[in-house]
Amino acid sequence: xxxxxxxxxxxxxxxxLSAQTAPPKxxxxxxxxxxxxxxxxxxxxxxxxxPGVKGRAGQIFTKDGLISHDSTYPIWRAGANDATxxxxxxxxxIGTLLVPKGDYTLWVNIADPDNWILIVNKQVxxxxxxxxxxxxxxxxxxxxxxxxxxVESLKFTLKSEGGNKGMLSLAWEDRTGMVSIVVK
Numbered sequence: 562x563x564x565x566x567x568x569x570x571x572x573x574x575x576x577x578l579s580a581q582t583a584p585p586k587x588x589x590x591x592x593x594x595x596x597x598x599x600x601x602x603x604x605x606x607x608x609x610x611x612p613g614v615k616g617r618a619g620q621i622f623t624k625d626g627l628i629s630h631d632s633t634y635p636i637w638r639a640g641a642n643d644a645t646x647x648x649x650x651x652x653x654x655i656g657t658l659l660v661p662k663g664d665y666t667l668w669v670n671i672a673d674p675d676n677w678i679l680i681v682n683k684q685v686x687x688x689x690x691x692x693x694x695x696x697x698x699x700x701x702x703x704x705x706x707x708x709x710x711x712v713e714s715l716k717f718t719l720k721s722e723g724g725n726k727g728m729l730s731l732a733w734e735d736r737t738g739m740v741s742i743v744v745k
Contacts, residue, residue, distance in 0.1 A: 591641035598719035600727035601744040603651035607667065607729075609640035610689075611715045614734050618711055621734045622674035631690055635672035636680065638689035639731060640715055644668070646685065652745040655681060655729065656701030659745070668692060669731070669738065670700065677703040677731075677738040703731075703738035711735060 591610040598605055620626045628637050639645040644666040653660050656679070664685045670678040684696040715733040719742075722728055727742040 594717070596717040596719050598721055598727060600653075600719070600721045600742055601651075601725040603649055603653055603744040605650075605653065605719055605727075605742070606648045607645065607717045607719065608648075609645040609667075609715070609717060610642040612641040612733075613714050614711060615713075618734060622671055622736065628671065633668075633690050633692040635670055636692050636694075637669045637671050638692070639667050639669045639717075640689065642689055644682075644685075644687050644689045644691070645717075647681065654741075654743040654745060655679065656703075656740045658699040658701045660698065665698065669703075674736070675705055677705060677736075679703050679729075679731075679738065679740055701740055703740050706737045706739065707735060708732055708737050712737070 591612040594609055594611045596607045614621065617627055621628060623629070628634060631637065645668075647665045647667050649660060649662050651662050658681060660681055666682045666685055666687070668680040668682055670680060678700050680700045681698045682692070682696050683698050684693050712732040712734060715731070718728075718730045718732070720728045720730075725744040727744075728739055729742055730737055730739040
């Protein structure tokens with residue numbers, strides 16, 4: 562009888578332990594994000610990871626700031642983790658750069674933190690600090706602006722402006738870079 566009691570107790574303890582749920586995971590430091598838009602007939606998607614300022618305002622884009630520690634500096638992955646991905650199912654112009662339909666990565670030259678240059682690169686699938694300049698399709702100067710308040714989490718925006726025109730913007734901390742999109 563004693564054995565039956567011990568075995569039953571052990572089974573109850575095991576069942577109770579296995580029924581307990583695991584503690585919730587902490588949210589990722591730089592969560593994955595996607596921005597998509599249809600401009601004219603073009604479907605355009607940007608896939609990236611969105612880091613936060615997290616109390617480092619004024620310490621992100623400076624020459625000795627957060628991004629300056631990346632091995633690709635002053636070329637920045639325009640996000641965190643994997644290189645930021647661009648997909649377009651139609652030929653488009655980003656600023657003055659013709660981007661044929663396909664998949665690319667986006668980088669930003671922040672050598673001058675107040676004058677960003679968007680880089681479209683043909684290499685895809687790499688980690689965000691594996692930049693190969695030889696794979697650049699080209700680059701375009703971005704128009705810069707100051708957001709009205711600190712942008713805590715990095716944010717890409719794609720917006721149709723009617724007809725075959727649109728806008729790509731990238732905002733984080735105290736800067737926003739914008740460039741026009743025209744569907745060919």
